[in-house]
Each structure stands twice: as C-alpha cells, then as structure tokens.
Amino acid sequence: MPPTNRELFLTYLQIGLTSFGGVNAWARHMLVEKRGWLTEQEYAETLGIGQVLPGPNALNTAIGVGVRFGGAMGAAACALGLFAGPMALLAGIAALYDAYGQLPLVRATLTGIAAAAAGMVLGTAIKMGVKLKPTLPLLAVGLAALALALLRAPLPFVVLGLAPFGLAAAWLALRR
Amino acid sequence: MTLLLQILLAFGTLSLLAIGGANAVLPEMHRLVVEVHGWMDDATFSQLFALAQAAPGPNILAASVMGWHIAGGAGMAMATIGMLLPAAILAFAMQGLTHRLRGNTWLKPAQFGLVPLAVGLIAGSGVIMAQAAGTNWLSFAIIAVSTVFVWRTKYSPLWVLAGGGALGLLLL
Numbered sequence: 001m002p003p004t005n006r007e008l009f010l011t012y013l014q015i016g017l018t019s020f021g022g023v024n025a026w027a028r029h030m031l032v033e034k035r036g037w038l039t040e041q042e043y044a045e046t047l048g049i050g051q052v053l054p055g056p057n058a059l060n061t062a063i064g065v066g067v068r069f070g071g072a073m074g075a076a077a078c079a080l081g082l083f084a085g086p087m088a089l090l091a092g093i094a095a096l097y098d099a100y101g102q103l104p105l106v107r108a109t110l111t112g113i114a115a116a117a118a119g120m121v122l123g124t125a126i127k128m129g130v131k132l133k134p135t136l137p138l139l140a141v142g143l144a145a146l147a148l149a150l151l152r153a154p155l156p157f158v159v160l161g162l163a164p165f166g167l168a169a170a171w172l173a174l175r176r
Numbered sequence: 177m178t179l180l181l182q183i184l185l186a187f188g189t190l191s192l193l194a195i196g197g198a199n200a201v202l203p204e205m206h207r208l209v210v211e212v213h214g215w216m217d218d219a220t221f222s223q224l225f226a227l228a229q230a231a232p233g234p235n236i237l238a239a240s241v242m243g244w245h246i247a248g249g250a251g252m253a254m255a256t257i258g259m260l261l262p263a264a265i266l267a268f269a270m271q272g273l274t275h276r277l278r279g280n281t282w283l284k285p286a287q288f289g290l291v292p293l294a295v296g297l298i299a300g301s302g303v304i305m306a307q308a309a310g311t312n313w314l315s316f317a318i319i320a321v322s323t324v325f326v327w328r329t330k331y332s333p334l335w336v337l338a339g340g341g342a343l344g345l346l347l348l
Contacts, residue, residue: 016232019234023233049270053266054263055267056236056260057197059260060267063267064267067271072268082234083234083256086237087240087256090244091244094227094240094241094244094245094252097224097227098245109344110226111219111311113230113341115306115310115319115322115340116226117230118319119319119322121199121202121301121305123322123325123326124199124298124326125199125295130327139292141292144296146299146300146303149296150203155193163289166290174284
C-alpha cells in the first residue's frame, strides 16, 4: 500500500529530526528497513540520481521519493518534512548564538567545536579520497579542485571548468 | 539592492553548484559571506557552520543559520529559499528522467567523475575552516585528533564535536 502525502511528511519529519551527521543513512534505514516503501535497489537508484543532480543530495532524494508516491504534492510533503524540524531547532540555536555567542565561556566552547568541525571535514575528505582509490587523472582533478578552493576561485568557474575533466577521467577509469 | 535580496542572490547562486553537499560549497559560502559581502568575520563563520554540523538535519542548513545571523528570521528564510528552491525545482523537473536513466551508460561516469571534484572541494573547506579555527596549540591539537578520529573510526562524528566543545570550555 503506497504511503499518503501525510505519511510521507511525517516520515521525513522524523528523518530530519533524527539525522545527526548526514541524512542519507537515516533515510535509507527508515524508507527501506522500517517502512518498507522502497527496496534496497530502488533507494540506491533514487539516491544515485539525487547525487548526480546539483543541489543538496538529501533534498534531491526526498523529492524523488515524494514524486514516486505522491507526484508534486508528495515531493513538497517530503521536502517540507525534511527541513521543518531542523529549521525550527536551528532558528532557536541561532537566536541563542546571537544572544550569548560573545560570552567568554560560550566563545571558548564554540572555538573548540569549530576546531573539531574543521577536523571532521578534513577527516571526511581523507576518508572519501582513500575509499575512491583514484586513478592519476581523477586524483589530478581532486587536487585541482582543492587548489582552486584554497585560491578562493569562484565556485561556478571551478565546477564548470573541472567537471569535463572529471567526466573524462571517470570515463577512462571505467573503460579499463 | 536590499540586504534580503542580496542574501537570496548569494545563496541562490550556490544552490545549483552543491555537487557534494554542504561541505563542497563551504569555500564559496565563506568567500561570499566573509570576503565579498563582509557580513561576518572568520571566527563567526566557522562557529555557525560548526553549530549546523552539530544539529540534526541536512548539513546544508548551515546556510539558514548564516542567514539568521545576517538578518534574523527574514534572512534565514531568504538564505534557505535561495539555497533550496533552484535545486528542488531542477530535481523535480528531472524526476521523469529517473526511469529512462536506469542503467544508462553515461550515468556511472557522471556520478563517478564528480566525486573527486567534490572531495577536493571538501578538503578545501577543511583547510579553510582549520585556518579560521586554529588559533593556538589546543585548537590545532583538537583539529588533528578529530581529523584522525573521523578518518580512522566508524564512531559518530558527534563525539568529536562534543569533545572539542568540552576541551574548549575547560582549557581555552
């Protein structure tokens, strides 16, 4: 029995509020294992399309799931559910930051969290890079993106300039 | 141009470029809000991003938190709409393709070829955040430990965020 738009909204509301540290793993758990609305293969395909399209992967995937069961209204239900909870929470956090962010103890705590977050992003990049086992051309594309990011090159030029090389490098790597 | 319109445009330009999630657009977000518009300083930028990482939900909500800091509730709405709406419209328009794309021969290179680009941009974000957050020996130590922890273990990254916050509170 396909889910109604109300069920889609409520399920994505739950996914959004519980998904610490990235949405995709939680969405898979909920949609495939708990609700059984999608098979493993169907979820992987929807996520795959979501990753190719520009924009936040979690949002693209939610729209894919919503369209599948409820058309345009289903897509809106999933997208709103995904963002409503965390947005409300973050509005509260941001208001607290504006009110207390300058207090010395708060500032010291946040400096520590920001340092840990920097390490978290670096660690994620290393983990992804190692898992990719890149061929030399793919590695060159990655390093060029890193260098351009550090040079503060505007992102549209970086993405449009490097994407053709990335596709060519991937095509070469997959052909072998 | 009013401030709210500027926020909408700044985050709107990021929307269709987020090929590896929030971490990949971070250098550009930093360039726009700190360097181009001067809406906040380096330290505030990294702290707001860190808060968004620590909270549940899509990491792209870092944009919403920054919007709030720049212009309150209306700023938050503008940043979020700018960041999400263009991508959402495109994703919706492309859904009809999903079935036709199954097993398509160029889908795999397309997916695979953008990954190193995203990883490079994410690494760039990490370096830019480390530059902003690394102010003394303790913060460098936290950066190093958290890098190795996230790289080498499967535990939730929330542990390093909590640990970093606790160390900062006690020692900074």
